[in-house]
Amino acid sequence: MKKLIFVLCSLFLAVSGVAQTRRYYCEMIGRQTGFYSEKKIAFDFGTITPRDPWGDVADMLQLVDANGKVIWFKSMIEALNFMTEKGWIFQQAYSSYIEGREFSHFLLYKDASSVDEAKDGLMTKEDWDKIHNSES
Secondary structure, three states: OHHHHHHHHHHHHHHHHOOOOOEEEEEEEEEEEEOOOOOEEEOOOOOEEEEEOOOOHHOOOOOOOOOOOEEEEEHHHHHHHHHHHHHOEEEEEEEEOOOOEEEEEEEEEEEOHHHHOOOOOEEHHHHHHHHHHOOO
């Protein structure tokens, strides 16, 4: 009887631990920036509502380092490799054209217990601004 209770409790704990995680998605949206070799890439984690894909909102969705400096990528693949090092998994890619400009879209996902856990090690300009404006 004790073994049965132990097995049931272990099973319950295992199931409840798995039930707390969910799948979070990120869309990397990239476009060439004029004559520069880098691509401007926005990372949409679904935390803010994009109004204009390449206005101020896109700038807020770029990844930054600990000093708030934008991390520039030479290609979508370089950005994808960066994201896979952070535990994100590639799901799908497609391209679109808006007003004659080509946009690359890469969809990624990560299983985590919260969006903050999924974004661990990543910071957008929006995140950096929130942290440093609240300290002022």
